[in-house]
Amino acid sequence: MAPGASILFVGDVVGRAGRRALKALLPGLREELGPTFVVVNGENAAGGIGITPKEADEIFELGADAITLGNHTYRHREIWPYLDERQEIVRPANYLRTQPGRGTCVVERDGVKLGVVNLSGNLFMQASMPALVAIDDALREVEGADHVLVDIHAEATSEKVALGWYLDGRVTAVVGTHTHVPTNDARVLPGGTAYITDVGMTGARGGVIGVRREQSIAVLRTRMPMRYDPAEEDPWINAVLVRASEPRRADSIEPVLRAVPSE
Numbered sequence: 539m540a541p542g543a544s545i546l547f548v549g550d551v552v553g554r555a556g557r558r559a560l561k562a563l564l565p566g567l568r569e570e571l572g573p574t575f576v577v578v579n580g581e582n583a584a585g586g587i588g589i590t591p592k593e594a595d596e597i598f599e600l601g602a603d604a605i606t607l608g609n610h611t612y613r614h615r616e617i618w619p620y621l622d623e624r625q626e627i628v629r630p631a632n633y634l635r636t637q638p639g640r641g642t643c644v645v646e647r648d649g650v651k652l653g654v655v656n657l658s659g660n661l662f663m664q665a666s667m668p669a670l671v672a673i674d675d676a677l678r679e680v681e682g683a684d685h686v687l688v689d690i691h692a693e694a695t696s697e698k699v700a701l702g703w704y705l706d707g708r709v710t711a712v713v714g715t716h717t718h719v720p721t722n723d724a725r726v727l728p729g730g731t732a733y734i735t736d737v738g739m740t741g742a743r744g745g746v747i748g749v750r751r752e753q754s755i756a757v758l759r760t761r762m763p764m765r766y767d768p769a770e771e772d773p774w775i776n777a778v779l780v781r782a783s784e785p786r787r788a789d790s791i792e793p794v795l796r797a798v799p800s801e
């Protein structure tokens with residue numbers, strides 16, 4: 539009989555401010571909430587876009603059991619071989635088989651197995667297959683897992699909501715990422731799957747979804763391209779805690795939104 543578990547899922551870690559928030563808050567949250575597993579979306583960890591082995595190692599050292607990614611997966615070439623070598627970091631499962639890395643992994647802690655699946659949405663994103671088709675193959679890859687968490691990295695709320703319903707009763711949690719803004723719709727669906735459209739980002743709330751606000755405002759006002767730098771002001775962690783006592787069924791999902799205390 540598979541024991542219960544809880545999963546702390548952390549939304550997109552954006553740049554230095556995001557890494558700082560993770561470092562400042564994750565140890566305390568692990569102590570306070572006692573999650574069995576910690577899964578972190580790291581697609582913006584390096585300077586706001588993509589990830590390199592350095593940031594991935596840093597996130598693992600802070601206690602992440604697995605890292606999920608998204609549309610910025612391949613931005614930095616150094617991460618390509620790392621994605622093939624390290625099992626616990628996953629890129630969208632609906633990418634081409636020829637692209638580096640894998641879309642699923644299974645991690646184990648305290649005798650409990652958690653399957654982690656990363657998926658990319660299809661609106662404004664370069665995924666090779668529809669998320670709602672690729673997920674069936676991905677779930678076969680994590681068949682033996684007691685619990686399964688699916689990170690749907692997508693722009694459209696409709697794709698995420700539809701995936702939640704499609705997977706209700708089959709996985710422990712479907713969590714949305716990519717928009718960097720947390721949504722207020724966390725709930726357990728009737729079949730027992732915990733769902734949220736977007737977890738939000740772990741980064742500087744004083745910017746515009748991770749970018750310095752004056753730069754974003756200037757681009758929106760001038761229609762001219764400009765350099766974007768990652769924002770630093772007011773770092774927060776945006777996460778959710780999913781608790782589950784039955785295999786692949788959630789009891790609850792609650793947002794965990796905390797500011798880094800100012801010095």
Ligand SMILES: [Fe+2]
Nearest residue numbers: 550581582716
């Ligand atoms: Fe992101």
Ligand SMILES: [Fe+2]
Nearest residue numbers: 608609610716
């Ligand atoms: Fe993204």
